[in-house]
Amino acid sequence: LSGVALLQSISDGLLMGGIYGLVAVGLTLIFGVMEIVNFAHGALMMLGMYATYWLFTLMGLNPYLSLPVSMLLLFVIGMFIQRFLLNPIINAPQHNQLLLTLGIMLFLENFALFLWSPDFRAIKVPWLEKVIELGPINLNQPKVWAFGFAVVVTVLLYFLLTKTELGKAIQATSQQREGAQLVGINVKKINAIAFGIGAACAGIAGSLTVPFFFTSPGVGQVFLLKAFIIAILGGLGNIGGALLGGLIIGSSESLGALLLPGSYKELVIYVLFVAILLFKPTGIFGGGNS
Amino acid sequence: MTGANLSSNRTRTKSKYKTIAPVLVLVVLLILPAILEDYFLNLVILALYGAYLAQCWNIMSGYAGQFSFGHAAFFGIGAYTSSMLFVELGFSPWLGMILGGILAMIMGLFIGFLAFRYQLKGHYFGLATLAFAEILRLLATN
Numbered sequence: 123l124s125g126v127a128l129l130q131s132i133s134d135g136l137l138m139g140g141i142y143g144l145v146a147v148g149l150t151l152i153f154g155v156m157e158i159v160n161f162a163h164g165a166l167m168m169l170g171m172y173a174t175y176w177l178f179t180l181m182g183l184n185p186y187l188s189l190p191v192s193m194l195l196l197f198v199i200g201m202f203i204q205r206f207l208l209n210p211i212i213n214a215p216q217h218n219q220l221l222l223t224l225g226i227m228l229f230l231e232n233f234a235l236f237l238w239s240p241d242f243r244a245i246k247v248p249w250l251e252k253v254i255e256l257g258p259i260n261l262n263q264p265k266v267w268a269f270g271f272a273v274v275v276t277v278l279l280y281f282l283l284t285k286t287e288l289g290k291a292i293q294a295t296s297q298q299r300e301g302a303q304l305v306g307i308n309v310k311k312i313n314a315i316a317f318g319i320g321a322a323c324a325g326i327a328g329s330l331t332v333p334f335f336f337t338s339p340g341v342g343q344v345f346l347l348k349a350f351i352i353a354i355l356g357g358l359g360n361i362g363g364a365l366l367g368g369l370i371i372g373s374s375e376s377l378g379a380l381l382l383p384g385s386y387k388e389l390v391i392y393v394l395f396v397a398i399l400l401f402k403p404t405g406i407f408g409g410g411n412s
Numbered sequence: 413m414t415g416a417n418l419s420s421n422r423t424r425t426k427s428k429y430k431t432i433a434p435v436l437v438l439v440v441l442l443i444l445p446a447i448l449e450d451y452f453l454n455l456v457i458l459a460l461y462g463a464y465l466a467q468c469w470n471i472m473s474g475y476a477g478q479f480s481f482g483h484a485a486f487f488g489i490g491a492y493t494s495s496m497l498f499v500e501l502g503f504s505p506w507l508g509m510i511l512g513g514i515l516a517m518i519m520g521l522f523i524g525f526l527a528f529r530y531q532l533k534g535h536y537f538g539l540a541t542l543a544f545a546e547i548l549r550l551l552a553t554n
Contacts, residue, residue, distance in 0.1 A: 159535045216534055217479045347546065350539055384554050392547045399540045400530040 139372020140269035146352035148323030154359030164342025165230035170328025200321025264333035357405025482541030
């Protein structure tokens with residue numbers, strides 16, 4: 123085992139972790155505001171992937187130019203889901219909402235299966251195939267782009283939440299739903315917008331993943347459980363924590379793949395997850411509510 | 413007829429149904445294999461099997477109110493125990509079935525002890541059981 127291999131594995135993991143982080147950012151925002159564990163998050167990401175895939179395959183659109191499309195599309199779908207499906211049961215017990223998102227996930231996945239068949243699809247973008255050499259390590263170009271976009275989107279979202287009127291309304295709703303309503307915030311609208319933003323994050327992450335990953339109706343599952351783990355690791359509701367958590371999970375997965383045989387790399391993540399749940403359920407960066 | 417009379421009448425018929433219905437169902441189930449074609453018999457077996465599995469989950473998540481995603485793990489433990497005992501040691505699945513159940517129970521006690529010792533609730537408990545199920549799945553496939 124050489125130092126270069128170690129460095130290579132860590133940098134690969136960090137790049138992948140950026141994507142994991144962005145998926146988890148959307149999940150953590152949705153949980154923070156509505157306290158809904160969104161099982162449909164991976165399926166929403168899958169829709170973003172198909173949007174980019176089809177725009178590239180049918181129209182030859184640069185995958186990064188399709189980001190606004192998938193972002194807007196998922197924002198609208200997210201708002202729709204919250205407005206018409208989740209808002210009516212916002213005061214029901216938590217597991218009812220969870221079951222509903224599980225149902226939405228099953229519907230979306232099977233709908234995709236029906237429309238686009240179970241084929242695994244991938245796109246080939248010639249100008250993205252060149253590897254970036256950074257000293258002794260090689261970086262996969264689409265992953266670098268994805269990482270960069272993921273960080274930028276997270277930072278933008280952070281400023282949206284802390285600096286703008288809308289962001290403050292979202293924060294107020296997440297802290298005290300009744301209180302926010304009392305001071306004149308339209309909580310149902312804010313809920314819909316927050317779910318829309320969360321879904322848009324998933325859509326962007328999906329679009330960014332397409333150039334180096336396969337696209338299939340069930341692909342969301344690959345990211346969903348990891349996103350849960352990351353969101354809890356970073357503290358549910360903590361945006362920055364989710365991104366950092368993504369980097370931690372990404373690198374530990376990739377180190378696990380290097381050091382352990384077979385698919386034990388996943389085991390590392392789950393064991394880490396159970397340990398965090400048991401000993402520090404508010405997440406390592408705090409901010410979570412247990 | 414007074415209201416009290418009516419309601420007591422109703423409870424009496426209800427309790428009568430409660431004793432008759434299971435017996436009736438049992439009789440029907442005993443007759444079915446003799447008259448049904450294979451395909452429909454299989455369908456009925458699957459339906460009962462589904463109801464049984466739902467009841468297993470219901471004990472944990474319905475009565476106790478703890479939302480579990482990990483029941484696939486206990487199912488898997490039972491399946492692996494009985495089939496491995498049969499393949500490796502030639503144990504009858506009738507015996508393996510009971511041993512599998514006991515092993516799954518031990519696993520359940522272990523997960524339950526950990527989760528409730530550290531007071532995992534609601535979503536957190538659900539996600540923890542999901543993680544345990546994934547760990548066991550990975551161990552099994554490796």
